[in-house]
Amino acid sequence: MTRDSAIVLLTLDEITGLELLRGAIPVDSFAQVFAVDGGSTDGTRELLAEMGVPVYDQPIPGRGVAFRVAADVARTERLVFFSPDGNEDPSDIIRLDDLLVQGADLAIASRFAAGASNEEDGHFLRPRARVNQGFTWIANKLFNRGPYVTDTINGFRAMRRQALVELQTTVKRFPIEYQISIRAMQRGWRIAELPTNELPRAGGESKCLSWPVGKDHLKVLLTELPGSRWFGER
Numbered sequence: 138m139t140r141d142s143a144i145v146l147l148t149l150d151e152i153t154g155l156e157l158l159r160g161a162i163p164v165d166s167f168a169q170v171f172a173v174d175g176g177s178t179d180g181t182r183e184l185l186a187e188m189g190v191p192v193y194d195q196p197i198p199g200r201g202v203a204f205r206v207a208a209d210v211a212r213t214e215r216l217v218f219f220s221p222d223g224n225e226d227p228s229d230i231i232r233l234d235d236l237l238v239q240g241a242d243l244a245i246a247s248r249f250a251a252g253a254s255n256e257e258d259g260h261f262l263r264p265r266a267r268v269n270q271g272f273t274w275i276a277n278k279l280f281n282r283g284p285y286v287t288d289t290i291n292g293f294r295a296m297r298r299q300a301l302v303e304l305q306t307t308v309k310r311f312p313i314e315y316q317i318s319i320r321a322m323q324r325g326w327r328i329a330e331l332p333t334n335e336l337p338r339a340g341g342e343s344k345c346l347s348w349p350v351g352k353d354h355l356k357v358l359l360t361e362l363p364g365s366r367w368f369g370e371r
């Protein structure tokens with residue numbers, strides 16, 4: 138039986154990862170599978186077409202914009218966002234959807250939960266992981282009244298289509314996930330995490346440049362601050 142859920146592939150020049158993972162994405166279990174593409178020119182779009190996956194364009198680039206396009210075009214109750222760049226383990230796709238079925242409002246594949254691992258494990262300084270965990274700590278302090286969320290930033294996540302619409306997100310680029318996590322916390326939504334193993338990028342390059350993306354996360358923190366525990370009712 139297919140799930141009332143869609144796999145949303147987020148792509149911007151991910152031909153290598155997509156070729157590697159195409160057989161491992163559980164397309165048959167889901168009612169809908171589609172891609173939102175940020176303007177790939179490396180053959181990603183052609184490969185998606187060959188796989189029979191519809192490709193939707195976005196009016197301007199950015200993952201945040203892609204999330205909203207996905208909410209517009211999906212016909213299912215639930216959405217699982219999967220980025221086929223090699224970092225995310227496709228065997229977690231169904232597990233994330235299951236967390237929603239079990240009652241979570243937001244399901245996040247966590248790179249920092251007990252039993253999880255992230256790309257930088259084994260490195261000495263782990264700068265990216267530390268900055269990630271710093272932003273997560275602040276979000277928990279400012280906005281969370283529920284159990285500690287260990288990864289507020291990872292893009293590998295699932296939620297109901299209607300919940301995404303309700304959050305009225307505004308972020309255009311990478312920190313869309315941070316805004317979603319924060320707004321879910323503000324509303325006291327049930328956030329469930331799944332420990333995941335972050336794998337190495339398959340090919341191509343990360344579009345997530347540390348400094349600009351870090352700055353964008355700070356901006357999200359500032360814009361969401363009026364809804365924090367400091368300003369809101371306690």
Ligand SMILES: Nc1nc2c(ncn2[C@@H]2O[C@H](COP(=O)(O)OP(=O)(O)O)[C@@H](O)[C@H]2O)c(=O)[nH]1
Nearest residue numbers: 147148149173175198199200203220343344345
């Ligand atoms: N649809 C869409 N996908 C994007 C865009 N920017 C990045 N992505 C995809 O989002 C995923 C994560 O991006 P990546 O650069 O790997 O970030 P990192 O994993 O944080 O290093 C990849 O699958 C990218 O192809 C965009 O503007 N639109």
Ligand SMILES: [Mg+2]
Nearest residue numbers: 222224338343
């Ligand atoms: Mg990646």
